[in-house]
Amino acid sequence: AQSVSQHNHHVILSEAASLELGCNYSYGGTVNLFWYVQYPGQHLQLLLKYFSGDPLVKGIKGFEAEFIKSKFSFNLRKPSVQWSDTAEYFCAVNGGSQGNLIFGKGTKLSVKP
Amino acid sequence: GAGVSQSPSNKVTEKGKDVELRCDPISGHTALYWYRQSLGQGLEFLIYFQGNSAPDKSGLPSDRFSAERTGGSVSTLTIQRTQQEDSAVYLCASSPHSYEQYFGPGTRLTVT
Numbered sequence: 116a117q118s119v120s121q122h123n124h125h126v127i128l129s130e131a132a133s134l135e136l137g138c139n140y141s142y143g144g145t146v147n148l149f150w151y152v153q154y155p156g157q158h159l160q161l162l163l164k165y166f167s168g169d170p171l172v173k174g175i176k177g178f179e180a181e182f183i184k185s186k187f188s189f190n191l192r193k194p195s196v197q198w199s200d201t202a203e204y205f206c207a208v209n210g211g212s213q214g215n216l217i218f219g220k221g222t223k224l225s226v227k228p
Numbered sequence: 229g230a231g232v233s234q235s236p237s238n239k240v241t242e243k244g245k246d247v248e249l250r251c252d253p254i255s256g257h258t259a260l261y262w263y264r265q266s267l268g269q270g271l272e273f274l275i276y277f278q279g280n281s282a283p284d285k286s287g288l289p290s291d292r293f294s295a296e297r298t299g300g301s302v303s304t305l306t307i308q309r310t311q312q313e314d315s316a317v318y319l320c321a322s323s324p325h326s327y328e329q330y331f332g333p334g335t336r337l338t339v340t
Binding site: 149 | 287319329
């Protein structure tokens with residue numbers, strides 16, 4: 116069965132610090148990979164996605180993620196975080212003929228002003 | 229354009245009662261999904277509708293849970309004889325295909 120692991124439960128950073136959130140998945144076939152963000156009191160929003168092609172994908176608000184197939188990883192990065200990036204971040208995967216997403220447990224990011 | 233909408237936004241019910249949760253997907257989206265989000269379990273898949281195909285019910289936790297999608301659009305998730313462990317936020321998502329999904333605001337269900 117597919118699974119997604121997010122290694123950090125809660126990350127606390129100061130503004131302007133660099134961010135990297137880890138995500139590893141288990142699935143042997145072709146996968147589609149996603150990062151979603153949930154700002155406080157808001158619903159889940161798509162941050163970025165990888166289907167195929169360039170393994171470095173850029174999303175909204177300066178976020179990017181790199182798909183490393185050999186490591187089954189899809190880590191999220193941002194060079195310089197802002198207070199407004201405070202949110203919970205979810206990595207998700209679907210693969211093969213499966214339509215639904217498998218989510219990681221989420222990483223809560225707190226950015227101190 | 230309009231996003232995915234869900235109603236009610238909050239629902240408090242007594243243990244043993246039935247509840248119905250509604251989802252209006254983005255117009256034209258053929259795929260519709262139900263998930264639930266709870267503190268202990270994270271985001272769990274419940275059921276998936278794709279066009280006119282039979283739904284994928286593999287995520288439903290018990291036979292007290294069921295869902296319908298009428299006319300390929302609006303969907304209703306029904307929970308019969310609610311239990312306290314059913315308390316969660318129930319999320320609906322829709323997709324123009326089976327890849328990226330767009331989520332609604334959720335229905336927060338509290339079973340007392």
